[in-house]
Amino acid sequence: LFLHPRPLQAVQVAAKFLGIEMEMITVKPLTAFESPNNSKTGGCQGTDSVCYAVMMCCQELNRRLAPYKKKLGKSADWKSIVKTADSARVNLHHSYMFTPKDQGKPFDICGVVATEVEIDVLTGQYQICRVDLLEDAGQCISPEVDIGQIEGSFVMGLGYYTSEELVYNRETGALLTNRTWNYNPPGAKDIPADFRITLRKKAFNPDGVLGSKATGEPAFCLSCSVVFAIRNAIMSARRNAGLTETWLELNPPYTVEKIWLACNNTLDAYKLQ
Template identity: 45%
Template sequence: MAARSACQQLLERLKPFRAAEGEPQRPWLQVVQMASGKGGVNLSAHCVQAPKPAGYSVLGLTAAEVELDVLTGENRFNRVDLYEDAGQSLSPWVDVGQIEGSFAMGMGLFLTERHRYDPATGQKLTNRAWNYYPPTHKDMPRDFRVKLLKNNKNDIGIFNSKATGEPAVCMSSVCLMALQQAVAAARRDSGHNDWVTINAPSTVEDTQMACQTSAEMFVLS
């Protein structure tokens, strides 16, 4: 909204240079050259959007299929399907890229990126890639399908569009939920039918311990 207001300021300043009365519109390059050169027009605009524009909802659906190694806690997402309401997308390629990147950030939030501190000094221990694990390309779903809801107007947004980045972070919680279902299935196979809480981030260590498997369960008779 702030960018739109700044553009409107510039259009108003350029209005006297766009065409003389009764003449066709001048090319954009010529308008800018005339305004900047002879007219001395300031071609930069500043705007702070206030008050905050009205909010709107972004809806989405996500499904995830995870494969879990109950001995190590290592997991792999074989497929994720994500369907998001982006209003009338200004650029589907950009929006899909935003969604994929945000989903990857969310996977780190829910699965790998744990902060650890020294209990005596409070010093942060997870301070480099050796011990703090953001997602890499190997953590991404093997089959990642992103679709945008079509022909959905948003009267509040710029040209009926909607934000696409932040909602996908929330929808990545499906990874944690799928992992919890996999842990619950492993626990049932081990004879543990009680409820287990899976907190975020559920690292490989946490996931393995939640399965409550032991070496004795894997002895061939």
């Protein structure tokens, strides 16, 4: 089998429809020789397109192998069936290209998140203390992979909304934050200290491939909760400092510098009376 770019889910689907163990399936690198029509995986369609194509291939192979399964009986193992079919010169290769006509009806992907943060008003540093996220992933093909996708997507969004600031030269337009010395994607210590992901149970999706739903990009949208949490913390700090306004113009990304400036620290606030 040539599988890409979602090998684990594709292996699970192939094993299910062929009725064999996952260990019997080998994932090989994909090149234009096997799939000249290969496309990008944007829009959370990687798993759907790959798994659907694998399912269709397996169904066709099962159709070709059906006479030999019947001939050898129910006790015949996979290797014997394939060997017999090969001896009869049965074509044991099939390819399928997923196209928009294979897509079902559009469906919604829902989720909810609660994010807790702490900010240091003296330095502008912040910590994401806890995140509780619930997402409807449909009938998961591989729950652990889905959770990993959700975690990665959410952390990617955290960087987008907090540390990954783009700075340009105002005269030439050149990008100044063009390396990791001054462009700061999230690191190991930037992820939530307590990160809890829950997948909605018994949520079969009739319009998705094998009842599943996409999990990559939706959690990115939920990461905007860090913006509101940090803003609430800043407004609380400003009220403690005696400021009474109800609105503050503060645009993401919420960098350490922006948080520190927004807290409106003054030397007088730290003098003993």
